[in-house]
Amino acid sequence: MQSLILYLGIGALVGYFLSKINKHLGPIVLFVLSIYALYVVWQMPTGTNEALFGFGDVLRFTALSKYLSIISLIVFASFGFFNIAWISKAKRPAAFNALSILTLLGTLGVFFSSHFIVLYIFWEIAVLASLFIVPMGKEESKKATVWYIVISSIGTYLFLYGIFMLYSKYSTFDIFEIGKYIQNETVGFKWAVVLLLLAAGIAKSGIFPLHVWLRNVHGNAPDTFSAVLSGQLVKMGSYLIALVLSVFPIANMFAEFYNGVNILSYVLIWLGNISILIGTLMAIKQNDMKMLIAYSTVANGGYILIGLATLHQVGYAGGLFHIINHALAATMIFLSFAAVVYRTGTTKIDELGGLIHRMPVTFVTYLVGIISLAGIPPTSGFISKWMIFQSLVSKGMFVTEMFVFIGSIGSFLYVFRPLAGVFLGQLKNKDKNVKEAPGVMQIPMIILTALTVLWGVFPQQVLVWITDVQKEFGMKSFEFEGTVLKTSMGYWDTWTVFVMFAVGFTIAAVIYILMPKGKKIPLEDQYTSGEFLHNYDLYHYATKFYVFLEREYEGHPSFEDWYLAIVNAMKGIGKFIDYLARRTASAYLFWTAVVLALIMWVRW
Amino acid sequence: MAGIAGTVTRVAGVLLTAFFFGLTFEGFGRKIAARIQKRYGPPWYQNFIDVFKTLTKHGWTHGWIFDFGVLMALGGVIATLSFVPLGNLVAFPGLDNFFVIAYLFTVGALGMAMGMVGTGNPWASIGVARALTLMLGYEVPYLIVITALMFYYKTGNISDIIVAQAQSGGWNIVKFPIGALVALISLQGMLGKEPFEAPIAPAEIASGPMVELSAKYMGLLMLMNTFMEFVEISLFVDFFLGGGTYFVFLLKYFIVWTFAVMVSTVLPRFRIEQAVSFYWTVPILLAFLQAFFVVNGWVF
Numbered sequence: 056m057q058s059l060i061l062y063l064g065i066g067a068l069v070g071y072f073l074s075k076i077n078k079h080l081g082p083i084v085l086f087v088l089s090i091y092a093l094y095v096v097w098q099m100p101t102g103t104n105e106a107l108f109g110f111g112d113v114l115r116f117t118a119l120s121k122y123l124s125i126i127s128l129i130v131f132a133s134f135g136f137f138n139i140a141w142i143s144k145a146k147r148p149a150a151f152n153a154l155s156i157l158t159l160l161g162t163l164g165v166f167f168s169s170h171f172i173v174l175y176i177f178w179e180i181a182v183l184a185s186l187f188i189v190p191m192g193k194e195e196s197k198k199a200t201v202w203y204i205v206i207s208s209i210g211t212y213l214f215l216y217g218i219f220m221l222y223s224k225y226s227t228f229d230i231f232e233i234g235k236y237i238q239n240e241t242v243g244f245k246w247a248v249v250l251l252l253l254a255a256g257i258a259k260s261g262i263f264p265l266h267v268w269l270r271n272v273h274g275n276a277p278d279t280f281s282a283v284l285s286g287q288l289v290k291m292g293s294y295l296i297a298l299v300l301s302v303f304p305i306a307n308m309f310a311e312f313y314n315g316v317n318i319l320s321y322v323l324i325w326l327g328n329i330s331i332l333i334g335t336l337m338a339i340k341q342n343d344m345k346m347l348i349a350y351s352t353v354a355n356g357g358y359i360l361i362g363l364a365t366l367h368q369v370g371y372a373g374g375l376f377h378i379i380n381h382a383l384a385a386t387m388i389f390l391s392f393a394a395v396v397y398r399t400g401t402t403k404i405d406e407l408g409g410l411i412h413r414m415p416v417t418f419v420t421y422l423v424g425i426i427s428l429a430g431i432p433p434t435s436g437f438i439s440k441w442m443i444f445q446s447l448v449s450k451g452m453f454v455t456e457m458f459v460f461i462g463s464i465g466s467f468l469y470v471f472r473p474l475a476g477v478f479l480g481q482l483k484n485k486d487k488n489v490k491e492a493p494g495v496m497q498i499p500m501i502i503l504t505a506l507t508v509l510w511g512v513f514p515q516q517v518l519v520w521i522t523d524v525q526k527e528f529g530m531k532s533f534e535f536e537g538t539v540l541k542t543s544m545g546y547w548d549t550w551t552v553f554v555m556f557a558v559g560f561t562i563a564a565v566i567y568i569l570m571p572k573g574k575k576i577p578l579e580d581q582y583t584s585g586e587f588l589h590n591y592d593l594y595h596y597a598t599k600f601y602v603f604l605e606r607e608y609e610g611h612p613s614f615e616d617w618y619l620a621i622v623n624a625m626k627g628i629g630k631f632i633d634y635l636a637r638r639t640a641s642a643y644l645f646w647t648a649v650v651l652a653l654i655m656w657v658r659w
Numbered sequence: 660m661a662g663i664a665g666t667v668t669r670v671a672g673v674l675l676t677a678f679f680f681g682l683t684f685e686g687f688g689r690k691i692a693a694r695i696q697k698r699y700g701p702p703w704y705q706n707f708i709d710v711f712k713t714l715t716k717h718g719w720t721h722g723w724i725f726d727f728g729v730l731m732a733l734g735g736v737i738a739t740l741s742f743v744p745l746g747n748l749v750a751f752p753g754l755d756n757f758f759v760i761a762y763l764f765t766v767g768a769l770g771m772a773m774g775m776v777g778t779g780n781p782w783a784s785i786g787v788a789r790a791l792t793l794m795l796g797y798e799v800p801y802l803i804v805i806t807a808l809m810f811y812y813k814t815g816n817i818s819d820i821i822v823a824q825a826q827s828g829g830w831n832i833v834k835f836p837i838g839a840l841v842a843l844i845s846l847q848g849m850l851g852k853e854p855f856e857a858p859i860a861p862a863e864i865a866s867g868p869m870v871e872l873s874a875k876y877m878g879l880l881m882l883m884n885t886f887m888e889f890v891e892i893s894l895f896v897d898f899f900l901g902g903g904t905y906f907v908f909l910l911k912y913f914i915v916w917t918f919a920v921m922v923s924t925v926l927p928r929f930r931i932e933q934a935v936s937f938y939w940t941v942p943i944l945l946a947f948l949q950a951f952f953v954v955n956g957w958v959f
Contacts, residue, residue: 409779411724422773431765444758444806451810453803453950457943460802461795467765468791471772475784479724479776545815547756552738552763558670559737563730563879566714570875573720578779581721582870596781596788603932604792 056105056114056167059092063160071153078142081152086135088156092163093128096121101523107173115169115231118523119301122375123166123294125520126382129506130287131159133499134279137390140495141279141397146191151277157184158283162291171218171228175211178255178291182207185280185288192277199271206268210258217251220244234302245308249319252299259292260356263329267615270337273349273389278396281345282389285352286382293359293378296323300363301371301528314450316365323364328458330357335465336608339601344395344473345402348388351428351469354462355381361455362443368525369449369542372533373442375521379510380427380436387424387503391417394492394500395477404473408595409482409578413489418478420500425470427507430463433553435510435517438540442533445542468601476597481578483592512553513538669750670741676748676909677740681885682706684913688920695924706885710878718874721778725876728774733879735766736886743893744818746908755817757805757894764890767883768794771868778871786867789931790851790858796938797848797855800946804838804845807950808898811835811958817894821902830901834959838949839899841942846915848938849891852923857931892916 066088074081101121105114134155138145145151161181168174186207189200221233224240237245258265269289273281300320309317316324334354341347355377362374394417395410396402411418427436440463447456491497510517518535525532534541538550579591588594599605635642686703693700720726741750742760749755772790775783808831809815812823824830832839848855859867872880892915896902900911929937952958 411777412722426769429765429769430762431769432759432763437762441756441758441762445815448806448809448815449813451950451954453807453947453954456806457799457803457947460799464795464798467769468795471769471787471791474773475776475787479773480779480784542815544809544813545753545756545819547754547759551751551754552742552759555670555738555741556734556763556766559741560730560734562674562737563733566733566879566882567726567730567875570714570878571717573718573726573874573876576719576721578721580719581778581780582782582865584782584865594781595779596784600784600788601792603789603930604795604935607932607936 056099056116057107059095060107060160060164060167063088063092063156063163067153067156067160070156071149074142074149074152078145078148078152079139081148082135082138082142085138085152085156085159086132089128089132089135089159092159093125093132096124096128101527104169105167107168110170110173112229113170113173114167116167117169118520118527119294119297120166122520122524123290123378124163126290126379127159127162127166127287129503130283130382130386131155133386133390133503134283136499137282137393137496138279140493141393144397145277151188151191151280154184154188155280155283157181158188158288160184162287165291166294169230171221171230173228174230175215175218178211178214181288181291182211185284188280189272189276189284192280193275195271196275196277199268199275202268202271206258206265210255210265213251214255217248217254220248220251230298230302234304238304238307246319249299249303249305249308253296253323256292256295256299257326257360260289260296260359261292261330261353262326262356262360263333263353264326264614266330266333266353266356267618269349269353270341270346270615273352274343274346274402278345278393278402279390281349282386282393285348285389286386289352289356290378290382293356293363293374296360297363297375300366301524301530306366314452315367316450316452320364320366324361324452324455327357327360327364328455330354330360331458331462333614335462335469336611338469339465339472340605341469341472342404342598343402344392344404344477345389347404347469347473348385348392351466352381352385354466355385355428358440358443358459358462361459362439362446365443365446365450366530367446367450368531369442369533370446371530372518372521372525373439373446375524376435376439376442376514376517379517380439380507383503383507383510384424384428384436387420387500387507388428390496390500390503391421391424392473394496397492397496398489399486404476405598407477407483407486408480408592408597409478410486410489411478412482413486414478414491416497416500417492420504421474421478423504423507425474427511429466429470433511433549433556434507435514436507438511438514438549441547442540442542445544449542449544468604472597472600476595476600480595480597481591483595512549514540514549666750669748672748673741673743673745673750674737676745677886677889678882680909680912681889682710684916685885685888687913688916691917691920692924695921706881710881713878713881714875716874718876719871720876721871724777725774725871728770728772728777729876729879731770732767732774733770733883733886735763735768735770736883736890739763739767740886740890743890744821744897744902745893745905746821746897746902747904748908749818752818753816756815757809757817758815760817760890760894761802764887767887771880771883775868775871780871782865782870783868785864786858786860786870789860789864789867792931793848793851793855793858793934796935797845797942800841800938800942801845801849803943803946804835804841804949805898807838807946807953808835810950811953817897818902821897824901829959830899832899835899835949835953836959837945837952841946841949842895842899844942845938846891846895847919847922848934850888850919850923852919854923854926854929855934856923856928857934860928888916892919
């Protein structure tokens, strides 16, 4: 682990200087490093301790670290490969590359450390490295960076406070050590510590009430980096939540509240519920495709949190499975968007249309990505949603179910918007000469597509990683046998479902082929209610796709606005202080008056 | 091999049942609707004529995504249908988990939506946007009621719930009357019949998603529609009317179908936002009431 971190550190430097020579070399360094790291991590046995730069036993490779590292490295490897071509659009390629490698270093460090302070340092490395990449994006991205740093530091400072509270009690920073003692503390202390530690994870994974940064940051960051932000950095938050919830004996620390769910889990589940609702409803409204998927990240963060917080044999496994599904899906979606922006230069849904006729591979990547994101079989996205549903039903949590179902059906709505607006419909006149993304970009997209379907049909490998995590933390592990997934509420077989899907498709195809062939006509040749159309750019229905639904929640309260109001109030106070400290006649007059009033009051 | 042969026979049985009885009952439905409106109506086998006629005509296509969408729609629905228990005819015993069926169902819906929006006709896009919005309305109360049932019987398998009804001697429509009412209201939305007909709305948006369909594409989607109806009504019969043997099941199916048709002929159309806000007030509250009863063990 130590050597891996060292290699990445050196790699960041090497990548920087190589990029100065030729900017396409940097991403190659990142790609090679992530593939090497993937190989090392895949082979490394779990449960090993290691020293870092002479500090004994601060690194520990758990099954949870292994799982999260593999996810991160898959995301980074595809990101690196994709960048080999995309990097020509980057504003500062050398810095972009070096900082990307540093982000990888930071996150891997977080996954490896068993020492709270080391974890905090790596966490800040990841945040700072990504912080400098974000402003290389769109014009508004500088403002977005402020959102990012503020929300992120709220989380990390609360986290740091929690660590010090623990240290003052036990004089150790070792997570697993603390986990053994914490059970016997007072109720107030337990609540304070656990919530403070979770705050960093909540801020990072975009859970309500700290979800506001995602829209700005994911929407405005450099196009490919959004894939890392949503597919990987957000998962760092989920990792911390999973770690705290499983290392600390949460079920024994807090009282039971409802059907075997403890009160802390219940609070977390409610945060997840609200995140799902906000993420879904706001995603439906967005016209910017990257912001739309950013809000969907909020909703999916909610799913992961709900799954993990149930601490249930099936639900916890579902939450962990959802991490890998959302990582892959978000990466696929953001990479396909990056390809679209690479060719067309816009992220606005209503400025695009009909790209399927020019970019079919990008379209297929997006399609499989959204099928997985919306949780439709036979992709892997369905498996985790199914697991979460099963555990909620078995516990009879009907109100949570409502939010989860809204999020699930709402996701059909919002993922369909870019599908219809960007890829289907009439091609815009300005895009008539657009070509498919370069081959280098297509390769990672195709591999991710294949992985999503593969793990949807044969989920054993992922389930082995997940059950290893559950065994490690002494939970009952999820049961499966080959492709048959079992719960107390019944089972299903991914392979049979896939076969039946193939059979259904074949039956449809046979009827289709046997019957007379259709004549191909252009998209302009269609039923127009008798109108004669001149401009087919205006004919494509993409603006305000769900206006009738949006109208139902128009005047909703906005947390972003409330936070901005706080910012304005702070600015007002700052202006006032500024005013008092300025060397103007009115300030002198004010201070003279104050001093005189003081003298009068004291009666010197 | 005997196992595989048995499975293939059962799947074929389910699909052929859906094909013959689905189209026949649709024909009866048209006849009933006509009589309510004091018309004579087409013969009961009119839908067979329609499907075969459209399949054999020469039509138009709008590119590969249109063709692919149609195939995905029919293929997805066939896959879904093969997992649905028709009373005691279960193609894959033990594999009829409700969530699998509910989500497999959306493959077909997504295929249809994608293919139809792929035609580039705005009427189709509007229809699909409305269909998805309506889905957000009816699915949530429906899923809450069904999960309440699943919580009560401690199983997610549909045939287990059928067996439990047979053993206790009471249908779920008696045990869970509020839930059955909610499911019936949701069923009307799923079937896309009045008053929840806004996604199709022939006089308003030119049949919405179907606007650009011709010849075999129309025929394939008519088949898909029949199969979808079959899945939806079968689920209701299985969950609330106790399934039953093959012919008893079909009789129950026919009664539910006739009821839905009769409701649709006498009601006007909700606007889409009215439909959604309706689903989000009355049925969802009733669904929670039912769930509350189940959690407290107040079941007849």
